[in-house]
Amino acid sequence: MTKLYFTREQQEQLKCNPNVQAVSEKAITYTDAFKRHFIAEYEKGKVPREIFEKAGLDIELIGLERVKSAGKRWRKAYHKSGVEGLQDTRKINSGRSSERELSLEEKIARLEAKTRLLEAENELLKKLDLLERQMKKK
Template sequence: MSNKTFTEKDVAILAKNKNVKAVSMKGITYTDEFKRIFIIENEKGKFPREIFEENGFDIDIVGIKRAKSSGSRWRAAYRNEGICGLNDARNANTGRPRVRELSADERCERLKAQINLLKAENELLKKIDILERRLISKK
């Protein structure tokens, strides 16, 4: 995160941009679509500054360092995980387990899924056992 903080005026200007999902005094959350556009344009040879300016950002407000570091982070995520690496997963999974009680139907479905998983696991172990026996008998 950059050391630069935004003024209330900067936050208001950035919030109006369609490529901004959220903005605070300390940071900007960009839309997934903007990240995809950035990767496509960057692969065509455009610099981060050009891409940000073409998409309605005032580079003096955002800061060239922030634009470059965001671009570096997105390129690394794209290289490692593909297009899915650009998606903001913070809203999807908080990492906290569910606290609410499951209904009888939900418990039943969960147990059925667990049984199916265990059956598949047993089948896999049986196949491995058969293959190992074949290898031993060939020796």
């Protein structure tokens, strides 16, 4: 991450842009609509700097390195997961597991799934062992 920090004035200036969702002293959060627009324009052959400038974002203020890394991150997410990959999921996905108690049926289902996975792994290992022995005989 960059070591350039935004002053209060710079943060306020960036917040005025409709493509910016939030700004802190270290980071900018762009709207999902802007990310989709960025991908569409990039696929038409435009460079990240040009897309940001036409969106009214000051490259000198943001920093070219931030622009390039944001574009790279969004392209990677888009190619991996499509439009869903561009959505900001920090509010809905805290990364914490559920604290609730599992029902008996859920516990059984999880254990059965784990058992099937382990059985499949064992079968795979057996097949690999058999193939290795066949290769050694030849």
